[in-house]
């Protein structure tokens with residue numbers, strides 16, 4: 001494994017302020033993610049998993065601390081530049097599949113390429129290829145509401161990786177899936193991880209998924225309490 | 239674009255309603271323009287036929303005292319030029335003279351039109367508007383007066399009027415002239431002030447045999463005020479041809495009322511229509527606002543994926559554009575269709591009272607409508623513009639969404 005860090009945080013703090021209360025969601029997180037890692041973030045509900053992913057993905061800004069993506073300091077970017085960075089460098093998979101209902105599976109997959117200004121022909125070809133790899137090419141012209149949850153989530157994964165981002169962030173991608181489908185989805189992500197050297201970070205509750213990962217970061221109360229590398233385990237499985 | 243279509247299709251009922259709200263103002267505006275054009279045309283025709291012609295040639299120089307026009311001593315020379323100018327459909331010689339008409343102790347200031355009856359008869363509707371008696375015949379010593387003047391002076395057909403003409407260049411001339419006909423005027427001022435006599439008699443009253451004050455002409459191929467450019471061309475041509483000392487006036491210069499229609503009446507009507515356009519715009523605003531709220535989550539995802547805010551705005555504006563384009567297109571076509579249908583059936587028959595009124599005035603009891611392609615296009619584009627402006631508000635809102643919050647939105 002390479003030790004080249006894709007993403008790095010320094011004393012990351014996030015405190016949500018509402019009118020009366022301040023909720024500390026992250027209390028100083030130092031994390032380094034290397035290229036090609038397949039990392040899970042586990043932890044009880046409210047431990048700050050989603051918050052961490054949102055900050056890493058540039059969807060929200062930290063209260064304190066810094067985030068670097070390939071050496072770029074996220075806090076130095078304007079709102080529009082951050083948006084552009086998400087488009088170019090980050091892939092997202094959300095818990096609720098969050099496909100665009102009026103676009104077909106193929107169009108959903110190609111959407112980020114369209115936003116990036118990739119020519120029609122090329123984006124169709126690339127979207128088809130990735131759908132094929134994920135075994136859902138046959139649904140290419142279906143609308144999302146016509147396929148199952150597991151299939152929709154595969155489309156979401158396809159959409160996240162199609163533009164070959166620096167890192168794919170997935171917030172509880174299997175939360176709405178049964179265990180068999182969940183394992184299949186994780187295996188697909190693992191496959192993309194090894195085939196394309198794509199870097200994955202996903203948050204999960206589900207202990208059964210954890211023996212599939214190469215690294216497990218456990219959050220509690222907004223702090224990293226454990227950080228285990230499971231290279232051997234993953235290698236043994238492979 | 240495809241995405242926008244599908245969104246609109248997904249909430250068909252609302253889209254249809256919006257299309258309708260956009261369609262109505264355009265439809266009404268097109269009809270309104272059709273009617274205005276029709277009205278403008280009849281106003282134009284009344285004015286040019288009774289009074290001004292499309293254009294007149296007069297002697298240049300200030301009007302002498304008393305409102306009389308300077309005299310042209312040799313109208314034949316000018317007529318020869320006019321007859322060689324292309325684009326002229328008809329012309330005649332007229333001598334307009336301010337005068338006093340008296341019957342016994344009653345008198346009234348009037349304007350005499352000295353005309354060549356068989357020439358002016360081709361254009362002036364007065365011949366057909368004779369309510370009592372007959373129209374003039376050439377060389378006849380007689381006068382045709384309006385109903386209003388007839389009652390003011392208590393003069394009937396067969397009564398003698400004393401006409402006293404006064405031209406500042408020549409002095410006073412007077413004659414006893416029998417009333418041969420009474421006409422119904424399209425407007426009472428005209429009926430009270432305008433009388434017609436044979437040109438020869440007018441020359442006697444002006445004490446200048448062979449003279450005239452104006453050459454009145456019609457340009458060919460003019461169906462209504464919108465054909466004014468044809469008139470302008472002839473005017474330009476004549477200006478180049480005429481010897482110095484003469485001027486050419488077009489109908490706008492001769493009848494400022496016509497200009498008022500263009501510069502005041504029509505704009506006021508059209509401005510009034512703006513209310514409907516604003517209502518249509520508000521419906522578009524409302525529709526897209528609902529659509530943005532319903533799709534908060536989806537827009538959040540689009541923003542999270544890294545779509546620029548401009549792009550998100552464009553998504554909303556594209557929907558507004560499509561709704562407005564379809565609505566305005568259908569509205570304009572329906573309006574044009576109705577105008578066309580009415581015209582192909584010979585115009586809209588005026589209802590009861592108006593129809594009687596029109597008939598009394600010797601006009602067709604029919605409202606003719608007309609709408610031009612550019613009016614259709616401008617009406618439609620105006621609605622599209624208003625819709626886009628209205629859609630700006632929801633578009634801004636969509637673009638201002640925070641992706642994380644938007645994705646938490648439950649729909």
Ligand SMILES: Nc1ncnc2c1ncn2[C@@H]1O[C@H](COP(=O)(O)OP(=O)(O)OP(=O)(O)O)[C@@H](O)[C@H]1O
Nearest residue numbers: 016017023024025044045046047048049050051052
């Ligand atoms: N927008 C917000 N405003 C206020 N508090 C928030 C907000 N989002 C999260 N929190 C709080 O921050 C803490 C961390 O939340 P976060 O969603 O990151 O946890 P999580 O580990 O993802 O939990 P779960 O497993 O339930 O998804 C929680 O106490 C939560 O209530």
Ligand SMILES: [Mg+2]
Nearest residue numbers: 049050051171
């Ligand atoms: Mg969470």
